Amino acid sequence: MNVFIVYAHPEPRSLNGALKDPAVRTLTGLGHTVEVSDLYAMGWKAQADGADFLDRAGAGRLSYVRESGHAFATGTQTPDVTAEQEKLLWSDAVILQFPLWWFSMPAILKGWVDRVFAFGFAYGVGRHEGERWGDRYGEGKLTGRRAMLSTTIGGRGPHYSERGVNGRLDDLPFPIQHGILFYPGMAVLQPHTVFQVDRLSDEHWPQIADNWRARLRGLFDEPPIPYRRQNAGHYDGQQLLKPGLGAGEGGTRIHLLQPSEPPERPDGARHQRADRHP
Amino acid sequence: MNVFIVYAHPEPRSLNGALKDPAVRTLTGLGHTVEVSDLYAMGWKAQADGADFLDRAGAGRLSYVRESGHAFATGTQTPDVTAEQEKLLWSDAVILQFPLWWFSMPAILKGWVDRVFAFGFAYGVGRHEGERWGDRYGEGKLTGRRAMLSTTIGGRGPHYSERGVNGRLDDLPFPIQHGILFYPGMAVLQPHTVFQVDRLSDEHWPQIADNWRARLRGLFDEPPIPYRRQNAGHYDGQQLLKPGLGAGEGGTRIHLLQPSEPPERPDGARHQRADRHP
Numbered sequence: 081m082n083v084f085i086v087y088a089h090p091e092p093r094s095l096n097g098a099l100k101d102p103a104v105r106t107l108t109g110l111g112h113t114v115e116v117s118d119l120y121a122m123g124w125k126a127q128a129d130g131a132d133f134l135d136r137a138g139a140g141r142l143s144y145v146r147e148s149g150h151a152f153a154t155g156t157q158t159p160d161v162t163a164e165q166e167k168l169l170w171s172d173a174v175i176l177q178f179p180l181w182w183f184s185m186p187a188i189l190k191g192w193v194d195r196v197f198a199f200g201f202a203y204g205v206g207r208h209e210g211e212r213w214g215d216r217y218g219e220g221k222l223t224g225r226r227a228m229l230s231t232t233i234g235g236r237g238p239h240y241s242e243r244g245v246n247g248r249l250d251d252l253p254f255p256i257q258h259g260i261l262f263y264p265g266m267a268v269l270q271p272h273t274v275f276q277v278d279r280l281s282d283e284h285w286p287q288i289a290d291n292w293r294a295r296l297r298g299l300f301d302e303p304p305i306p307y308r309r310q311n312a313g314h315y316d317g318q319q320l321l322k323p324g325l326g327a328g329e330g331g332t333r334i335h336l337l338q339p340s341e342p343p344e345r346p347d348g349a350r351h352q353r354a355d356r357h358p
Numbered sequence: 359m360n361v362f363i364v365y366a367h368p369e370p371r372s373l374n375g376a377l378k379d380p381a382v383r384t385l386t387g388l389g390h391t392v393e394v395s396d397l398y399a400m401g402w403k404a405q406a407d408g409a410d411f412l413d414r415a416g417a418g419r420l421s422y423v424r425e426s427g428h429a430f431a432t433g434t435q436t437p438d439v440t441a442e443q444e445k446l447l448w449s450d451a452v453i454l455q456f457p458l459w460w461f462s463m464p465a466i467l468k469g470w471v472d473r474v475f476a477f478g479f480a481y482g483v484g485r486h487e488g489e490r491w492g493d494r495y496g497e498g499k500l501t502g503r504r505a506m507l508s509t510t511i512g513g514r515g516p517h518y519s520e521r522g523v524n525g526r527l528d529d530l531p532f533p534i535q536h537g538i539l540f541y542p543g544m545a546v547l548q549p550h551t552v553f554q555v556d557r558l559s560d561e562h563w564p565q566i567a568d569n570w571r572a573r574l575r576g577l578f579d580e581p582p583i584p585y586r587r588q589n590a591g592h593y594d595g596q597q598l599l600k601p602g603l604g605a606g607e608g609g610t611r612i613h614l615l616q617p618s619e620p621p622e623r624p625d626g627a628r629h630q631r632a633d634r635h636p
Contacts (some may be wrong), residue, residue, distance in 0.1 A: 124405075194465050319523040331528070
């Protein structure tokens with residue numbers, strides 16, 4: 081299988097670097113092919129702006145969405161963006177390796193998303209009409225791929241637990257896992273986390289790398305987070321979760337399939353209109 | 359009062375620009391003093407890296423946290439970072455004006471946070487020992503200031519409602535509102551949002567600007583989101599919300615004060631150890 085690691089840390093000798101390298105070796109050893117985008121080493125352009133479009137559709141006011149769609153459709157994206165999209169399409173699994181900074185991705189990685197996840201590629205895909213809002217959340221150009229966050233965290237694990245002061249790890253990465261990775265169709269695995277990294281000494285690193293290797297061996301076997309697909313009958317024509325679903329849960333967890341609920345429509349039906357389903 | 363607007367859009371003639379300019383005029387007309395950081399116009403450096411530190415504490419492996427603390431403490435941060443910190447300290451209210459891209463901030467704005475919210479300034483503040491985890495979540499160097507997100511959103515409002523497919527607006531900006539703004543002590547107001555912005559025509563803009571002006575007139579009057587302070591008796595020594603609090607709520611909402619609950623400890627007591635309180 082093909083595994084694409086997007087790595088965002090300014091220091092190659094960091095713990096993030098020390099997780100990226102054994103990942104490459106372990107996955108290669110398992111017979112997979114691995115591609116790495118090392119965003120800092122590549123000098124990745126983080127800010128999204130008009131320079132991202134080599135043949136502007138409009139000379140006037142810049143609409144990033146419109147220009148993104150035009151550039152994607154006409155092959156006039158910048159080469160760095162096209163190369164990353166090709167890696168995504170090539171991949172069977174995508175791993176984002178980064179330090180959690182301010183409860184989210186480093187800016188350089190967010191800029192990778194902002195620029196690579198183009199209109200027509202990662203959003204604006206599928207039929208948008210009436211009450212149908214396109215192919216997204218479980219469907220899209222990246223369907224069939226797995227994705228996982230692998231992140232180092234300065235804080236303590238309990239602070240991120242169910243009642244921890246920082247918020248829980250179902251909720252904090254929801255904008256990334258659900259909103260960025262599941263949106264264009266990828267199946268998202270539970271994040272891999274290492275806590276209190278600023279208090280670790282180098283002697284802890286081998287065990288941390290071992291844990292990561294063990295996790296990677298199940299990359300294509302472990303069950304993904306059971307986010308509900310948008311067009312599989314659980315959301316109504318206004319894209320609201322239908323009454324009765326998600327009962328007993330609050331917040332982001334209502335968007336997880338519950339074992340006691342009726343199953344989603346199978347994949348074969350996914351291009352039917354969502355609002356024709358009960 | 360002093361109002362600091364951090365504005366992140368690559369197109370001055372965008373709707374975001376058209377919200378920033380009347381905000382300046384309205385706030386000035388109310389007698390406030392306004393400062394704007396236009397991140398794209400400033401050519402703000404988005405990626406956080408070793409170049410942010412003019413006098414490295416260590417010549418070896420870059421620890422961004424350690425270097426951030428050293429640079430802040432010794433006055434060897436880059437001038438762009440220092441200038442933004444001074445604006446934050448000068449301000450009585452901070453407004454972040456940006457388009458919601460992939461359910462979060464544009465990379466350039468995240469890079470403003472990553473670099474400006476330094477160790478010793480926005481985190482790593484206060485006493486860290488035993489079960490006390492510093493001054494954060496309602497206390498810190500930015501206490502006494504208000505903060506608000508003002509954001510334009512491509513999607514439809516219902517998709518962001520309580521049961522909407524995108525997740526609700528209590529949860530999606532939680533990493534920003536609670537994790538970035540409340541963390542160093544600011545009181546956070548409900549976000550100001552404009553939906554379906556790519557389907558608006560220019561004729562809608564005056565009404566949108568009017569709504570924004572009306573909102574701004576209450577900037578110093580409206581009640582903030584009632585996030586619980588970390589060191590006010592509601593979290594235990596492990597920084598877990600104490601049993602019984604947040605009952606009936608799920609996810610990020612357990613971190614909101616509930617009207618039926620005992621009040622927090624008043625401010626005067628906030629430097630006592632949290633674990634000495636019932």
